[in-house]
Amino acid sequence: xSVLSSEAVVLRTWPVHEADLIVSFFTRDYxxxxxxxxxxxxxxxxxxxxxxxxxxxRAWFAERPRQELVRLDQLEILRxxxxxxxxPVRLTVLSFFAELLDEALPDHDPHETVFRLLLAVLDLTTxxxxxxxxxYFQLWMTRLMGLLPDLVHCTACGEALQAGETSFNTxxxxxxxxxxxNGDASELSADSWQxxxxxxxxxxxxxxxxxWPRRRAQDLRRFTLQALERHLERKLRSAEALARLGC
Numbered sequence: 001x002s003v004l005s006s007e008a009v010v011l012r013t014w015p016v017h018e019a020d021l022i023v024s025f026f027t028r029d030y031x032x033x034x035x036x037x038x039x040x041x042x043x044x045x046x047x048x049x050x051x052x053x054x055x056x057x058r059a060w061f062a063e064r065p066r067q068e069l070v071r072l073d074q075l076e077i078l079r080x081x082x083x084x085x086x087x088p089v090r091l092t093v094l095s096f097f098a099e100l101l102d103e104a105l106p107d108h109d110p111h112e113t114v115f116r117l118l119l120a121v122l123d124l125t126t127x128x129x130x131x132x133x134x135x136y137f138q139l140w141m142t143r144l145m146g147l148l149p150d151l152v153h154c155t156a157c158g159e160a161l162q163a164g165e166t167s168f169n170t171x172x173x174x175x176x177x178x179x180x181x182n183g184d185a186s187e188l189s190a191d192s193w194q195x196x197x198x199x200x201x202x203x204x205x206x207x208x209x210x211x212w213p214r215r216r217a218q219d220l221r222r223f224t225l226q227a228l229e230r231h232l233e234r235k236l237r238s239a240e241a242l243a244r245l246g247c
Contacts, residue, residue: 004070006030007078008059009118011098013051015041023051023072024102025059026118031109032101035061035070050075052082054094054122068107085127089245093130096238097121097137103232104145114144120204132212134242136204138224139196147227149174151196156180163190168223173230192220214246 006027014022019042024034040047050057056079062071081094097118105111117140121133142148152161155174165178167185175188195217199207225239 003060003062003073004030005058005060007115008033008057008075009115009122010051010053010055010057010075011102012053013037013040021051022069025072026101026105026115027059027110028112028115029110031111032105032107033061033070034068034107035072037072047075048077049080049082050077052080053098054081055079056119056122079122081122087127089130089242090125090127092238092241092245093125093134094122096134096236096242097125099236099238100141100228103234103236104141104228111144114141117141117144117204124204124208129208129212131214131216132207132210133204135195135217135221136199136207138221138228139199142224142227143200145228145231147173147231148224149227151175151193151200154180161193163193166193168226170226173227186219186222188219188223192217192223196220 006029008025008027011024011026011032016022016036019039021037021040022034023037024032026032037047037051040051049055055075055077057075057077059072060074062073064071101114101118105114117137121137124133149155153159154161154177156176157180159177161175161177166175166188167181168175168188169182169185171182171184176185229235229239
């Protein structure tokens with residue numbers, strides 16, 4: 001049995017047996033891992049508040065031969081989502097991060113770029129500013145999963161797209177010029193189209209000082225979400241919760 005350690009972010013937990021929890025956590029060095037935290041529901045001393053989703057921690061866990069689940073021995077909190085003010089929107093955005101990563105990432109496959117992306121948006125997801133990091137995360141996850149289409153040329157004809165004349169639809173991926181948009185197409189605003197190109201060239205922190213009302217880039221979030229859900233072949237519950245909150 002080998003004991004491993006890595007910086008990690010807790011994604012989800014599920015109760016199992018009387019007092020144990022199954023924990024899904026995303027590690028910097030080993031990718032997404034699932035393990036059993038023994039007696040986690042009985043003893044707060046061993047894990048404390050470290051099992052809250054989106055907690056950044058140092059994890060120690062043991063791989064067991066021929067077993068899918070590792071044994072999670074300890075989590076040492078580095079950053080807790082509860083150390084900053086919370087409200088329903090911020091909690092739901094954090095839930096979206098967790099759900100998407102838990103559904104999209106394969107087991108035991110390191111993704112250093114995704115891990116760094118997650119840490120960057122976690123630092124910026126506040127009660128006052130939840131929408132910018134959510135937009136940045138969705139856009140970059142779509143790109144890193146290989147799902148982001150060409151943003152500057154029409155999918156149908158290859159002609160260069162123009163700000164304010166770009167649309168997308170629910171039937172397929174890609175952006176379309178006015179000639180090739182179909183009847184159920186949704187407009188991608190000039191601000192969102194230009195913003196997406198800027199976000200792909202700059203770190204999330206570069207956008208932290210910009211005003212970001214809820215409706216800004218709402219169409220860009222819908223565009224990237226449909227690509228992500230089409231790939232996953234399921235609706236994300238946290239995305240539906242965000243929609244109810246006005247996302």
